Amino acid sequence: MKIGIIGGGSVGLLCAYYLSLYHDVTVVTRREEQAAAIRSEGIRLDKDGEEFSADCNADTCMSSDFDLLVVTVKQHQLQSVFPLLERIGKTNILFLQNGMGHIHDLKDWRVGHSIYVGIVEHGAVRKSDTVVEHTGLGAIKWSTFHNTEPDRLNTLFQHNHSDFPIRYEADWYRLLTGKLIVNACINPLTALLQVKNGELLTTPAYVAFMKLVFQEASHILKLENEEEAWERVQVVCGQTKENRSSMLVDVTEGRKTEADAIIGYLLKEASLHGLDAAHLEFLYGSIKALERNTNKVF
Structure with missing residues (x-):
């Protein structure tokens, strides 16, 4: 499956590393320098004193050529992402932000996309453009929000690493x-x-x-x-x-x-x-x- 990760911060790199073990992943970054580094070096994960690496694609452009887009930028950065998402064809979009400020925006967002929301319980620190430290094990939990196809995402997430569980929750609120x-x-x-x-x-x-x-x-x-x-x-x-x-x-x-x-x-x-x-x-x-x-x- 093809998954796009929007954002090259700690959460974006963490998701990209683990999801790339089972899927074709592209990290969509703001800076071409980071995209080029990821294409050249892949993504390195530091965990408990060990280093792991995974090949991963990267780009600065967004498209609907994905089975799923995972938005990992911070909530205050979403206003620059929404217009880009409005220009692409219908797809599945999972928003992973701290807090709930984006919920007011999503309720008023009139698009044809299938919208999902979730939380990240992992601890992660970005060390460089291509390196992320996994500082605490947790889970990704997601739920349906608008115009959704939950079976589609459940199929996407049926395979995941034991250190990176992905779980469906029925009640988004x-x-x-x-x-x-x-x-x-x-x-x-x-x-x-x-x-x-x-x-x-x-x-x-x-x-x-x-x-x-x-x-x-x-x-x-x-x-x-x-x-x-x-x-x-x-x-x-x-x-x-x-x-x-x-x-x-x-x-x-x-x-x-x-x-x-x-x-x-x-x-x-x-x-x-x-x-x-x-x-x-x-x-x-x-x-x-x-x-x-x-x-x-x-």
Whole structure:
């Protein structure tokens, strides 16, 4: 099967490596330099001190000559991708973004494509244009969203590496909100406080504020089992205690964060339904201020 991976970041390279073991994969990159490097060198995966490599094609152009397109760019980069996707013929498109900011866009997107959404539970760090480190094993979970053909994707994904499981979930909203609540509680606070994930559990004041954020977010998302969701937040925080969240890394390196994708979605939903979100508003404003202060030294 022919699969196109849109985006050559950590998630894009990780997906391209593992999917290329079973499929004909092309990475669609923004820069010709990266595309040329992938065509020449393939993709190298670093995992647990070992190195693995896989041949892979790459290009800077997008087409409908694929059985599936997997969009791995960050949510704030989607606005430059949507027009390109609108110009190609009908195909299957799987969106793998942090947060849920793109959901509002997808609901209003009038195209003939079969649209799927999913989450990435793996840990990955891009080391160069062709090298990705697989820092934590997880899964890709996906669900149907609009005008879908789930049997088509199930057929595509029937073969996958044991370190890269791909699983179908029936309820896209439950799937995405399950990860969003974790991201909303951990990422903005670690970025604002400049701490690793685990420190949120070891300082009582941090735990208390995280719980306030959780309560607001869970109310906005209308979570069915808040106790289970709060336990999940704490478990993930503990399991990744030595990690620096992606939002903390983005702030430290002066890059645009995924605040709009994560907190922005919650604030928009709160506004639509007249719900209080004072703590989320504080976090959002704080992160956006840090984004503007790109010269800040950490």
